[in-house]
Amino acid sequence: MAGNTFGQLFKITTFGESHGRAIGVVIDGCPAGLAVNEEYIHKELERRKPGQSAISTQRKEDDFPVILSGVFEGKSTGAPICIVIENKDQRSQDYANLKDVYRPSHADFTYQEKFGLRDYRGGGRASARETAARVAAGAVAKQFLEHYNIKITAFVSQVGTHRLYKSYKELDFEKIEDNPVRCPDAEMAEKMQAAIEEARKDGDSLGGVVTCIIQGVPTGLGEPVFDKLHAVLGHAILSINAVKGFETGSGFDAAAMRGSEHNDVFVTEEDKTRTLTNHSGGIQGGISNGEDIVFKTAFKPPATIAKAQQTINNKGNKTTVEGKGRHDPCVVPRAVPIIEAMAALVIADFVLLARGNRIGA
Numbered sequence: 001m002a003g004n005t006f007g008q009l010f011k012i013t014t015f016g017e018s019h020g021r022a023i024g025v026v027i028d029g030c031p032a033g034l035a036v037n038e039e040y041i042h043k044e045l046e047r048r049k050p051g052q053s054a055i056s057t058q059r060k061e062d063d064f065p066v067i068l069s070g071v072f073e074g075k076s077t078g079a080p081i082c083i084v085i086e087n088k089d090q091r092s093q094d095y096a097n098l099k100d101v102y103r104p105s106h107a108d109f110t111y112q113e114k115f116g117l118r119d120y121r122g123g124g125r126a127s128a129r130e131t132a133a134r135v136a137a138g139a140v141a142k143q144f145l146e147h148y149n150i151k152i153t154a155f156v157s158q159v160g161t162h163r164l165y166k167s168y169k170e171l172d173f174e175k176i177e178d179n180p181v182r183c184p185d186a187e188m189a190e191k192m193q194a195a196i197e198e199a200r201k202d203g204d205s206l207g208g209v210v211t212c213i214i215q216g217v218p219t220g221l222g223e224p225v226f227d228k229l230h231a232v233l234g235h236a237i238l239s240i241n242a243v244k245g246f247e248t249g250s251g252f253d254a255a256a257m258r259g260s261e262h263n264d265v266f267v268t269e270e271d272k273t274r275t276l277t278n279h280s281g282g283i284q285g286g287i288s289n290g291e292d293i294v295f296k297t298a299f300k301p302p303a304t305i306a307k308a309q310q311t312i313n314n315k316g317n318k319t320t321v322e323g324k325g326r327h328d329p330c331v332v333p334r335a336v337p338i339i340e341a342m343a344a345l346v347i348a349d350f351v352l353l354a355r356g357n358r359i360g361a
Helices: 038-048 092-098 108-115 128-148 173-178 186-201 229-238 251-256 332-355
Strands: 011-016 022-028 065-069 081-086 151-159 208-215 243-248 266-269 272-275 293-299 309-312 318-321
Touching (some): 011 128, 038 128, 038 332, 081 128, 128 151, 173 186, 208 332, 229 243, 229 293, 229 332, 243 251, 293 332
Antiparallel strands (some): 011 022, 151 208, 208 293, 266 272, 309 318
């Protein structure tokens, strides 16, 4: 199976399956001398882990990271960092009825076609459980980016039809963790939570949107042509389970605008070149321009629902399938730290490409 590695200099390889003994990640290329705070990694995993509230799956996992290599006396050595997270709360019997059935909008059919077999227990390698490994790696990348005063913040800006139209500049990011939806607007968060609870009671699910802001990015990150900064960000974000859309800056809204409306006019403020607006989302020509990088990610409704759905089995015979076990009625609240992690990995990689491979370089 190819495609388990991401990045050029700050490179990660994830491993493991949903119902295997453990999942984990190997981080290669992390500069030596980085103070690695294991408690911070655990804290980030706590934000992603299941069972946080009534609106998430009730699977209970400690998600405690065990660093096997690459860190000595609290600092990175320059060697590969291996982090393992045990799976302790598997209930494989919940999936026994799905052994020969293709669940609608899941990877069951495509995995079977490609590999000739599949791990039906929670989706195996296709499970969103794999994203815990990404969050662990992203936590290390975030600690690296602190040396460059780069901060990454994501929040839920839409659930179903409930959309937050306020600019991120009007929001207090300190309030993101104040509610289980992770929306910094209390009134909108209440509506979003009610919608998720209603969908769960109906045996159904909801999609949504996560907005991410990357602040403090210097000019010059990104490579022209194939490795444009927004192209690599798109690659990273679209690799996350359930993601169906990615847009930077004005995104699809730009299609309805005129150039005179959309162009970001350059000005000089305090001897610094910047733009009056930020329709470009902090990236022009595939290279960061010093403004905040802004992007949005659209998530589909979770495919596993409690309602009976028509499908076929691996013999081509018609059957019905009903979601059993513990599943999220909406993934976007738990996706927030995953989005931040993947963004951190991308920016860390480009920082190394631009600045060298030593702390402070």
